[in-house]
Amino acid sequence: MKERLVQLEVLRYNPDTDTEARFQRYEVTCAEEWVVLDALNKVKADIDPTLNYRWSCHMAVCGSCGMMINGEPKLSCHTFLRDYEGVIRVEPLVHFPVERDLVTAPDDFMEKLKRVKPYIIPKEKKPISEGEYKQTPAQLMKFRQYSMCINCMLCYAACPEYGLTPHFIGPAALTLAHRYNQDSRDGGRKERQEVVATHEGVWECTFVGACSESARRTSTPRAPCSR
Amino acid sequence: METISTDVAIIGAGGAGLRAAIALAETDPKLRIALISKVYPMRSHTCSAEGGAAGVIKPDDSFDLHFDDTAGGGDWLSDQDCVEYFIHEAPKELLQLEHWGCPWNREADGSVAVRPFGGMKKKRTWFAADKSGFHILHTLFQTSLQFPSITRYDEFFGLDLLIDEGRCQGVTAMEMRSGELRQFHAKAVIIAGGGGGRMFPFSTNGAIKTGDGMAMAYRAGAPLKDMEFVQYHPTGLPNTGSLLTEACRGEGGILVNKNGRRYLQDYGMGPETPVGKPQLKTMELGPRDRVSQAYWHELQKGNTVSTQWGECVLLDMRHLGEKYIDERLPLVRELCASYLQVDIVKDPVPIRPVVHYMMGGISTNTKAATPIPGLFAAGECACVSLNGANRLGSNSLVELLVFGRRAALSAIEHIQGLPAANTKALNARAVETQKRIDGLYARTNGTESMSGVRKEMMDTMEKNAGIYRTEEGLQEGVKIIHDLRQRYDKVILTDKSKVFNTDLFQMLELGSMLDCAEAVTVGALARKESRGAHQRLDYAERDDNKFLRHTMAYFKGLEPPRIDYLDVVITKSPPGVRDYSGDHK
Numbered sequence: 001m002k003e004r005l006v007q008l009e010v011l012r013y014n015p016d017t018d019t020e021a022r023f024q025r026y027e028v029t030c031a032e033e034w035v036v037l038d039a040l041n042k043v044k045a046d047i048d049p050t051l052n053y054r055w056s057c058h059m060a061v062c063g064s065c066g067m068m069i070n071g072e073p074k075l076s077c078h079t080f081l082r083d084y085e086g087v088i089r090v091e092p093l094v095h096f097p098v099e100r101d102l103v104t105a106p107d108d109f110m111e112k113l114k115r116v117k118p119y120i121i122p123k124e125k126k127p128i129s130e131g132e133y134k135q136t137p138a139q140l141m142k143f144r145q146y147s148m149c150i151n152c153m154l155c156y157a158a159c160p161e162y163g164l165t166p167h168f169i170g171p172a173a174l175t176l177a178h179r180y181n182q183d184s185r186d187g188g189r190k191e192r193q194e195v196v197a198t199h200e201g202v203w204e205c206t207f208v209g210a211c212s213e214s215a216r217r218t219s220t221p222r223a224p225c226s227r
Numbered sequence: 228m229e230t231i232s233t234d235v236a237i238i239g240a241g242g243a244g245l246r247a248a249i250a251l252a253e254t255d256p257k258l259r260i261a262l263i264s265k266v267y268p269m270r271s272h273t274c275s276a277e278g279g280a281a282g283v284i285k286p287d288d289s290f291d292l293h294f295d296d297t298a299g300g301g302d303w304l305s306d307q308d309c310v311e312y313f314i315h316e317a318p319k320e321l322l323q324l325e326h327w328g329c330p331w332n333r334e335a336d337g338s339v340a341v342r343p344f345g346g347m348k349k350k351r352t353w354f355a356a357d358k359s360g361f362h363i364l365h366t367l368f369q370t371s372l373q374f375p376s377i378t379r380y381d382e383f384f385g386l387d388l389l390i391d392e393g394r395c396q397g398v399t400a401m402e403m404r405s406g407e408l409r410q411f412h413a414k415a416v417i418i419a420g421g422g423g424g425r426m427f428p429f430s431t432n433g434a435i436k437t438g439d440g441m442a443m444a445y446r447a448g449a450p451l452k453d454m455e456f457v458q459y460h461p462t463g464l465p466n467t468g469s470l471l472t473e474a475c476r477g478e479g480g481i482l483v484n485k486n487g488r489r490y491l492q493d494y495g496m497g498p499e500t501p502v503g504k505p506q507l508k509t510m511e512l513g514p515r516d517r518v519s520q521a522y523w524h525e526l527q528k529g530n531t532v533s534t535q536w537g538e539c540v541l542l543d544m545r546h547l548g549e550k551y552i553d554e555r556l557p558l559v560r561e562l563c564a565s566y567l568q569v570d571i572v573k574d575p576v577p578i579r580p581v582v583h584y585m586m587g588g589i590s591t592n593t594k595a596a597t598p599i600p601g602l603f604a605a606g607e608c609a610c611v612s613l614n615g616a617n618r619l620g621s622n623s624l625v626e627l628l629v630f631g632r633r634a635a636l637s638a639i640e641h642i643q644g645l646p647a648a649n650t651k652a653l654n655a656r657a658v659e660t661q662k663r664i665d666g667l668y669a670r671t672n673g674t675e676s677m678s679g680v681r682k683e684m685m686d687t688m689e690k691n692a693g694i695y696r697t698e699e700g701l702q703e704g705v706k707i708i709h710d711l712r713q714r715y716d717k718v719i720l721t722d723k724s725k726v727f728n729t730d731l732f733q734m735l736e737l738g739s740m741l742d743c744a745e746a747v748t749v750g751a752l753a754r755k756e757s758r759g760a761h762q763r764l765d766y767a768e769r770d771d772n773k774f775l776r777h778t779m780a781y782f783k784g785l786e787p788p789r790i791d792y793l794d795v796v797i798t799k800s801p802p803g804v805r806d807y808s809g810d811h812k
Binding site for chain 1: 266267269270271272274275319322323325326327328330331332333334335336337338339358361362365369370372373381404433434435466467468469470535536558562565566568677678721722724725726727728729730733
C-alpha cells in the first residue's frame with residue numbers, strides 16, 4: 001500500500017489551561033488511501049493522546065466527525081488525503097462554541113431541531129391494528145430526499161446567515177420541517193409554520209446555497225428554502 | 228456530587244434506548260425518564276444498519292415460517308418462547324414506526340415493500356433503501372422530541388450501577404464536557420448500550436461500540452450469556468471494514484472466488500442458482516455464519532484473490548444494472564466508490580468477512596429483565612436469546628424495538644409499590660465510582676500504553692477467537708486476555724484534564740472491552756462443540772447432549788469469570804439439520 005508523510009496543523013484549545021487557541025503541527029505516515037480521520041486517529045494513538053475530537057461510524061452516516069478542513073466544513077471520515085497536498089489545516093466547526101480542541105457544543109443546533117416539531121402530527125389517527133398508512137412510491141419521493149440529513153451540522157458551519165444571525169433556525173431544521181410537511185401522513189404544517197415562516201425561519205435565508213454545497217452527499221437543505 | 232432523581236434511567240440512546248423511552252412516556256406521562264448516552268442520539272450505531280427489519284406482513288408469509296427461520300438460523304440455541312413472542316410483536320413494532328413516519332420503501336399500491344434476506348424463507352425484510360437503521364434511529368429520535376417527560380443527558384458517560392438491597396436503583400455517569408460526576412437515583416434502570424465489536428481489529432462497528440453497558444451490568448453481578456457467539460458479516464470492505472449490506476445479495480449480487488466460481492455451492496448451500504435470480508435461503512442467501520465460514524475454507528484452499536488489503540473474494544453486482552443499484556443500493560455504491568475507488572456498476576468489489584454483531588450479552592428473559600431486580604436490558608447489549616448461535620440479518624433492528632418496548636413495560640411493572648430508596652447507601656456507592664475515577668487521574672506508576680494494550684487485545688481476539696477456533700488457540704487467547712486485564716491497571720492516563728477528555732473515555736472503554744473479551748474467550752474455550760458462529764476445528768460437530776445450553780459468565784474481579792450453564796427453552800422445534808440447499812435441488 002502506498003504511503004506518504006502527512007503534515008497536519010490542528011487547532012488546540014483547552015478552556016482549563018489555555019487563554020487562546022493555538023495551532024499544533026503533527027507529522028504522521030499515512031496510507032495514500034486514508035481519510036483525514038485516519039490520520040488523526042494515528043496521531044492520537046501514537047503521538048499525542050491528549051488530542052480530542054469526536055468520531056464513530058467511519059462511513060459518513062453518524063455525523064459525529066464534522067470539522068473545518070482547510071477552511072471548509074467536512075466530515076473527516078469522508079475527506080480523502082488524496083485530495084490534498086501540503087499541510088492540512090484542521091479546525092473545529094465554525095459558528096459553534098468550542099468545548100475543547102475539535103469538539104464543539106451543538107446545544108443550539110439540538111434546540112433548533114426540536115423547535116420545528118420534527119415528527120408526524122397525524123392527519124387522521126388510526127390504531128396499529130388497522131395496518132399501515134398507504135403511501136405510494138411517488139408520495140414517498142416527495143419527502144425522502146429531505147429525510148436524509150445526518151445532522152452533522154456542516155451546513156450550519158457553511159451558512160453565512162447563521163454565522164451573522166444566530167437566531168436563524170438554519171438549513172437542517174428547515175429541511176426537517178419541510179420533510180414532515182411533505183409527508184402524506186402528516187397534518188402538522190400549520191403548527192410548524194409558526195416557527196418556519198417567521199423572521200428566525202425561512203425568511204432569514206439569503207439563498208447563497210453554501211449549505212447545499214456542504215451537504216451535497218446527503219440531504220439538499222437549500223431546496224425547501226428556495227421554494 | 229450532584230444527585231438527579233428520576234423514575235427510570237436508560238443508558239444508551241440508540242434504537243433500543245429511544246424505543247424504551249418513548250414506551251415509558253406514552254404508557255405513563257407522569258414518569259420522569261432520564262435518557263443517558265455517551266453520544267448524541269443520532270450518533271448511535273443503529274444508524275449504520277443498512278439492510279432492513281424483518282416482520283411478517285405479506286399474505287404468503289406466516290409466523291411459523293419466521294419462527295422456523297429464526298430458530299434454525301440460530302442453530303437451536305434460541306429460547307423458543309422468546310422467538311414466539313418476538314415474531315408476533317415484530318410487525319406491530321414495524322407498523323408503529325410506519326405510523327411515526329419511517330420512510331419505508333413501498334409497493335406501487337402504497338403498501339410496505341419487503342426484500343429477501345439471508346436465511347429467511349420468505350421476503351419479509353422491511354427496508355428504507357440501504358439506510359434502514361439510519362431512518363429507524365432518526366424516526367425514533369425525532370418522535371421522542373415530543374415527550375416532555377424524557378430528559379436527555381447527551382454525552383454523559385455511564386460508569387457504575389448503584390445496587391442496594393439487591394436491587395438496581397441507579398447509575399453514576401460523567402458529564403463529558405465538564406468531567407463532573409452525577410449520580411442518577413432511579414427506581415429502575417434499562418441498559419441499551421449496544422455491543423462490543425470494537426474488541427476486534429476488523430469490525431463494522433463504530434468507535435463507540437465498546438461494550439460499556441455489558442461490562443457495567445457484568446461488574447454489578449449480572450451474568451453475560453453466550454458471549455462466545457460473535458457474528459462475522461460475510462461482506463465487509465477490506466480496508467475500512469465498513470458494512471456492505473446483505474441486501475447486496477438479497478437484490479441479486481453473487482460471491483465468486485478467484486476462478487470465478489460461485490463457491491458457496493461447495494459448502495452445503497448449492498446447487499448454483501441462476502445469476503441475478505436469487506432464491507431464498509440458499510447460495511448467496513444462506514445464513515451469515517455459513518457464508519463467512521465458506522470464505523475461510525476458500526482461503527485455506529488458495530482460492531481467494533490477493534489484493535493490497537489482503538485476501539478477498541469478490542462480490543459481483545454488475546448484472547443488477549446502474550438504475551436498480553441506484554434505487555436499491557445507493558449507499559453501497561457510494562461507499563465502494565469513495566473508500567475503494569471501485570464502481571460496483573462496472574466492477575466486482577473485493578470483500579472479506581468482518582466482525583459485525585455479538586449474539587451474546589447481558590442475560591435477560593423474555594420480559595427483558597436481568598436476574599438483578601430493577602435492571603433491564605435490550606438491544607445488542609442484551610442476550611434475550613432470540614438470536615441463538617447465529618443471528619439472521621434483519622432480526623436485530625426489530626429486536627431493539629420489540630425488547631426496548633418490553634423493557635419499558637417491565638420497568639413500569641417493577642416500580643409499582645417499591646419501598647423508598649436508602650439514599651445514604653446509594654451515595655456511598657457513588658463515592659466509590661468517584662474514587663475509581665480519581666484513582667485513574669492520580670495514577671503515577673503507569674507503565675503500559677493504552678494503544679499498546681488495545682492493539683494486543685484486538686490482535687489476540689482476531690487470531691485466537693476468530694471464525695474458526697481451536698483448544699490451543701483459545702487457551703492462548705484466554706491467557707493473554709487475562710494477562711492484559713492485569714496490565715490494564717498499569718495503563719497510563721496521559722491527559723489529566725477534566726474537559727472532554729477522550730484519553731480517559733478510551734481508557735474506560737478499553738476496560739469494558741477487556742472484561743467482555745475475557746467472557747468471550749473463556750466461554751469459547753469451555754464450549755467444546757461447533758454451533759452457529761462458534762466453530763471449533765477440534766470439535767467440528769454440534770453436541771446437543773452436552774451443549775444445548777447457554778453459557779453464563781459471572782464476573783470475578785481480576786480472576787477469570789465463573790462459568791455456569793442454563794438450559795435452552797425448546798417448545799416446538801427440536802434441534803434438527805440446518806438445510807440451506809434450497810427448493811431447486
